[in-house]
Structures are given as structure tokens and as C-alpha cells.
Amino acid sequence: MYLLKLLKRPEEFAAALARAGFLVQDCGAVEGFGEAFLRMSVLGHDKNIKLARLMRALLAPQGSGRMDEKDADD
Secondary structure, X not given: OEEEEXXXXXXXXXXXXXXXXXXXXXXXXXXXXXXXXXXXXXXXXHHXXXXXXXXXXXXXXXXXXXXXXXXXXO
């Protein structure tokens, strides 16, 4: 289980993660959390690797040749 706090563009991250096949839940309705918090379960080594690649791509500075989330499958 991962709890992600994204200070910038949480909706964009949630959408990209969902398109890549991850089940993401917004924690905005949970007391003590806000819309910047997302939770997700990741089972298996392959999914963890895919998540790491996708997060690296999404967090890369713009204009640095960041890859699209579909490239995280490679």
C-alpha cells in the first residue's frame, strides 16, 4: 500500500496512474488528509518497477525529455 502526497497536479498523477492500470483512490474525504493525498495498492515486483518508472517520468522537469506514461511499460 502506498500513500502519496502530491503537492502539485494530484489529479494529473491520479489520471496517469489509472491509465497505466493502477487502482488509485483520492483521500480527500478522509479526515486529516486533503486532495493532495492518493492511496494505491501495488502487488508484485513488476508492478512496483512499472510504478517507479512512471513516477520518475511524471516527476521529471518539463522539457527534460520526460516520457509518456505508456512508456513506463518498457
